[in-house]
Amino acid sequence: AQKITQTQPGMFVQEKEAVTLDCTYDTSDPSYGLFWYKQPSSGEMIFLIYQGSYDQQNATEGRYSLNFQKARKSANLVISASQLGDSAMYFCAMREGRDSSYKLIFGSGTRLLVRP
Amino acid sequence: GAVVSQHPSWVICKSGTSVKIECRSLDFQATTMFWYRQFPKQSLMLMATSNEGSKATYEQGVEKDKFLINHASLTLSTLTVTSAHPEDSSFYICSASEDSYGYTFGSGTRLTVV
Numbered sequence: 297a298q299k300i301t302q303t304q305p306g307m308f309v310q311e312k313e314a315v316t317l318d319c320t321y322d323t324s325d326p327s328y329g330l331f332w333y334k335q336p337s338s339g340e341m342i343f344l345i346y347q348g349s350y351d352q353q354n355a356t357e358g359r360y361s362l363n364f365q366k367a368r369k370s371a372n373l374v375i376s377a378s379q380l381g382d383s384a385m386y387f388c389a390m391r392e393g394r395d396s397s398y399k400l401i402f403g404s405g406t407r408l409l410v411r412p
Numbered sequence: 413g414a415v416v417s418q419h420p421s422w423v424i425c426k427s428g429t430s431v432k433i434e435c436r437s438l439d440f441q442a443t444t445m446f447w448y449r450q451f452p453k454q455s456l457m458l459m460a461t462s463n464e465g466s467k468a469t470y471e472q473g474v475e476k477d478k479f480l481i482n483h484a485s486l487t488l489s490t491l492t493v494t495s496a497h498p499e500d501s502s503f504y505i506c507s508a509s510e511d512s513y514g515y516t517f518g519s520g521t522r523l524t525v526v
């Protein structure tokens with residue numbers, strides 16, 4: 297079974313608007329972490345935001361926020377005020393376990409294209 | 413911030429030869445490193461987890477005799493693709509365990525086997 301599911305292969309958004317990228321996960325481990333990464337065409341993986349399973353508040357980092365709904369096992373990424381430079385692949389990832397000695401498993405990704 | 417240096421960034425090799433990719437943590441000690449491969453327009457697939465001083469743990473379906481991983485020190489892990497074939501052409505990227513919850517990725521290596 298898929299541990300991390302991203303159902304949107306591609307998304308368009310108008311510059312300056314907000315966009316939500318979906319991510320659902322599946323785990324029975326009570327301690328886990330959820331990550332979002334951006335991968336531009338150069339291939340590097342850019343860390344965007346992190347949410348721990350025990351975190352009470354939704355994570356925010358500048359224009360990025362994570363809509364964490366634990367009961368629904370979803371961790372959607374919201375990008376506000378989209379910029380042309382946001383066009384890239386976005387990956388949701390999950391770590392099962394308490395720290396980063398545990399492996400990170402990635403979803404299939406969403407390609408975001410920001411229109412001028 | 414933490415930096416992981418990965419070399420080479422791209423390599424072209426002949427079929428049947430071996431290629432070594434290095435992943436080095438520059439300003440922190442990485443007890444655990446991870447190796448991924450990524451085919452075009454696909455996700456990152458974990459190949460193996462390496463811990464300093466011990467044998468790597470390979471994911472199901474990954475040939476450990478073909479993809480040799482060595483993690484000899486707290487700052488260096490290497491992936492050697494042995495007897496490379498065109499189907500091994502891919503983007504390989506390493507990740508180092510940075511602190512209690514973070515991961516730092518290398519910039520990746522694009523391998524082309526001709």
